Amino acid sequence: MFQPSLPLRTETTFAWEVGTYSTQIFSLAVLLSSMFIYNQMGGIDEAALDRLSLVTEMTKHIRVKASEGRTSATELGQFSPIFVWLLRDFYLDLTEDNRKITPRDYLELALRPVQGGGKDIAAKNEIRESIQALFPDRECFTLVRPLNNEKELQQLDQVTLVTLRPEFRTGLDALTKFVLERTRPKQVGATTMTGPILAGITQSFLDALNNGAVPTISSSWQSVEEAECRRAYDSATEVYMSAFDRTKPAEEAALREAHEDAVQKSIVTYNVNAVGSGAARHKYEKLLHSFLKKAFEDYKRNAFMEADLRCSNTIRSMEKKLRAACLVPDTKVDNVLNVS
Numbered sequence: 001m002f003q004p005s006l007p008l009r010t011e012t013t014f015a016w017e018v019g020t021y022s023t024q025i026f027s028l029a030v031l032l033s034s035m036f037i038y039n040q041m042g043g044i045d046e047a048a049l050d051r052l053s054l055v056t057e058m059t060k061h062i063r064v065k066a067s068e069g070r071t072s073a074t075e076l077g078q079f080s081p082i083f084v085w086l087l088r089d090f091y092l093d094l095t096e097d098n099r100k101i102t103p104r105d106y107l108e109l110a111l112r113p114v115q116g117g118g119k120d121i122a123a124k125n126e127i128r129e130s131i132q133a134l135f136p137d138r139e140c141f142t143l144v145r146p147l148n149n150e151k152e153l154q155q156l157d158q159v160t161l162v163t164l165r166p167e168f169r170t171g172l173d174a175l176t177k178f179v180l181e182r183t184r185p186k187q188v189g190a191t192t193m194t195g196p197i198l199a200g201i202t203q204s205f206l207d208a209l210n211n212g213a214v215p216t217i218s219s220s221w222q223s224v225e226e227a228e229c230r231r232a233y234d235s236a237t238e239v240y241m242s243a244f245d246r247t248k249p250a251e252e253a254a255l256r257e258a259h260e261d262a263v264q265k266s267i268v269t270y271n272v273n274a275v276g277s278g279a280a281r282h283k284y285e286k287l288l289h290s291f292l293k294k295a296f297e298d299y300k301r302n303a304f305m306e307a308d309l310r311c312s313n314t315i316r317s318m319e320k321k322l323r324a325a326c327l328v329p330d331t332k333v334d335n336v337l338n339v340s
Helices: 023-032 046-051 054-061 073-077 103-110 119-134 150-154 166-182 195-210 217-243 252-273 279-326 333-337
Strands: 011-014 035-041 082-088 138-143
Touching: 023 054, 023 195, 035 166, 046 119, 054 119, 073 119, 082 166, 103 138, 138 166, 195 217, 217 252, 217 279, 252 279
Parallel strands: 011 035, 035 082, 082 138
Antiparallel strands: none
16 A cells, blocks of 8 residues: 555566567556566576567557657657566576676677568567667666575475575575665656556556557646646645634735735645646646635635724714713713713
């Protein structure tokens, strides 16, 4: 469970076998994650790369803008999470040209274009290019087999961490350190996603998919901006109404001071809760200022009318008392002046 007011970090781990993956699920996971961990057994070979061929299909199922045609992987890359290719039960010796290389080097070598011509080579290189374009921030980690004993592997959930192979523990520590240090709250542009924002954009994507449409990032984000800015506007107006000090006397300076204090609190509330920097934010900010101005003018007019009415009633009451005092037989001026 998440607290809606907190920035949300989303990490997704996937392990697929041939024929079981879904391009739509893959697309959603990529778009909604701040770190995407692709989990597989063994090394990176052509079969492993081929299983990621759905990366090339993703551009057919997601658009950045509604007005454009098919989106490129590079365009989608600006919305992509950190990509971690996790290789489990890894057995290869990481060397190249008789020198030791890192898992990241191994990944980059695997993504190098294949030399040659023909459709098969073109398809292989398209996968490699799509992975590089879609995931500009990428990393690779390897984990050896946690135990050598087959029987112990079958009861891995009952084995203590200290009994696992040292090489496995070292790799696991490195992976854990990377995840904890690099995972950040999911962002769209400069906006950090909270629970309600993530729920809203997820619902927008799902509505499009369930209706047979192609989800559009910009349209989904605009609908979330609209909803969140509207919510921020409602909160800001409530803050103004509750913060306005109605005990102030019906005088222009006093009421103006109360108004400006409430306005400041209201605007702070709006800026804290509104998202994005586009048309929706500007629209509701303009509506808020109009509301604040009208609410103050309405309150001030009513306050002045009530003050005027109280003054008129007081004068009429005094006039009635004075007339009554003047009609008393043998009344004196001092008696009339003492009437209150």
